[in-house]
Amino acid sequence: MKLAVVLFLCLQGLLSLNSDPLRNELKLAGERAMLNGQWDEARYFYEKLCRDYPQLPDGYLHLAVLLQTEMTDREEIFQVEKFRELLDKAESLADSSLKKCSRPDSAYYLLYKGHTHACRAVWETRFGSTFSAITYGFKAKGAYQKGLECDSTLYDLYLGIGSYHYWKTAKSGVLKTFGIFKDDRERGISELILARDSSQFSRQGANSTLMYIFLNEKKFDSALALAQTMHREYPSGNHFLWPIAEALTGLERYADAAVIYDTLLERLWQQPGNYFNIIEVTHLYLKALDKAGRKDEARPRLKRLEKAVGEIPRETIRRQRGKLTYLKRYF
16 A cells, blocks of 8 residues: 555645644644544544635645545545545635735645645546546646746645656656656656755655655665654554555565564454455565565464455455465465
């Protein structure tokens, strides 16, 4: 489960245009709750943001990000219409504000507008159409570029445009092969570093995105350092356990990776949901222990999954058939 682009939208990247301390506190409280996996608490803060500042796009965009993060975390699709309605509302309010604000302030609202398109691109990438994802990605890039034309010192915009430049190249596959997309990975990394070092509000978001880029580039030491730092800040959430374990695996520290996967499994079993992630992590846990020469230690986790097989939804079995078949060899 990778939350690279989802997390860059919510990690301290959308603080108040007018530095309203109450507005900022609601956002930060919501972000802390969300990244600690406390969905209902996060929803409370973001809904209050909508009620207290109904003319601004912030609350609606944050609620959409929250829904998207829940869907990604649980590997389930739900409340899709509400998700789209929230993004439509956020975009509409950003457009309304753009008609009456100064040119420098326009950059902030273009940041919001770009994030609404980026949210849609992320959802389409994970759950929908590749063509739609590319279309929304172009729209996000356009909004960020217009924002920089309005205020080139709003370095938070480089968080969005840097993420676009890197991931559109890294995930473009055949489009890159045929020259439709040029390789902008280094450009994207440079822009994200600029956002991390110079932005007002987006340093954590840039670090989170760089963490996943380092994993993708197989720079596992750098990814591990960032993931451990983020997990210390948000210890109750599962978000950063995944990249910690992935980085440890990349470093061939298989026994250490197995410990993290075991911790993640213990948390997942508290709310199994559709069992997708339980199958995913059990598979990764078994493979890590196998590489460490300690495969027998997986027996208790395998037995627990074996007892729950009858409860796994048919759709999850379809999606995880290969890994479940592999695991059943060891039941």
